[in-house]
Amino acid sequence: MKNLLVIHSSPKLSQSITRELTTEFIEKWQTANPQGTITHRDVGANPPSHLTEETIGAFYTPAEQRTEAQNQALSVSDELIAELRAADEIVIASPMHNFSITSGLKTWIDQVARVGETFHYTEQGPQGLLKDRPVYVITASGGDYRAHTPIAFLNHQDTYLKVALNFIGLQDIRLIQAAGVAAGEAPINEARAALTEAISA
Template sequence: MANVLYINSSVRSSGSLSRQLSAEFIAKWRAANPGDTIVERDLAAQPVPHLSEDMMGAFFTAPEQRNAAQAAVVKTSDALVAELFAADVIVIGAPMYNFSISSTLKAWIDHIARAGLTFKYTENGPLGLVQGKKVYVFTASGGVYSDGPGSGFDFLSTYLRAALGFLGMSDIRFIQAEGVAGGEQAVADTVAKGRQTIEALLAA
């Protein structure tokens, strides 16, 4: 049995392709693995606090030296880090907003990127401590950014691959719904392609 952490970051509660395709993936995963535990976190419905001076100060204060206010500030981050370590599989719905991720997903990353907890510095450079995870990222964008002239504007997949990789997560698959601004047929085509990819991933 596995633990699955399912994170959504789309600001849209309906009509979101990243939500739709990631939910279909989770439904098929649950059907194929009924004994697995799935923890869902909706960063739009229940956003985590954005990084602040107080939060940063609490992160860099040893636990035994934190005052009550600092202990309260770091509580959410500790819970998110615990969820991350407990997960064997991480599924992220991450639509592209202005060429990158949502601010709520960035806030989540700011909570889980913790020196001494999820990564550490060694004599050979930084070492990610969140290892052995499978990560599936479901993206959606109005244009096409996986290749062609728009590829230079894809700061979503490049950032997530770098940020998650820095923490030790190297097994990352992107399922991209692209070109959805092209009309109904473009949406239908990219959804069909996404579903084929889901079937192939689950059959592997």
């Protein structure tokens, strides 16, 4: 029985293209996996807390040496990482904000990119510790910033998410883009078709 982790990051609870597309993805995924379970994490409506000096200090303190305050500071990170580990597949809904990801999604990444838990340092450099699995990244942007366009250099969303997810061990990134939605429905329909293809693959 598969478990799907769904991460919404749009602050908009209505009229959000990424929420709409992700809802369609969930419906298709549930049809393909009728016994599957779904875990929802909405970092758009309820963003994780920003890292503090105490949180960062706790990250680098061995578990047996942490104070009660440090353990409390790690509670959010512990919960989010546990959700990641339990998921067989992940879907991240990510609207572009100012050429990159939303602030809520950035705090989620800050909480899950944790030394000794999701990555560690080796002589060859940092190495991700999470088991690889499919990560469907559903994005939406007003302009078309895809790789073949003249303004692709402004797209710091796709590149950042790929680097951040690869860093913790998630290599199988499957990008579904609604690019240039300011121009009309066509990009959204293209993304819908990509959803169907991704689920049936």
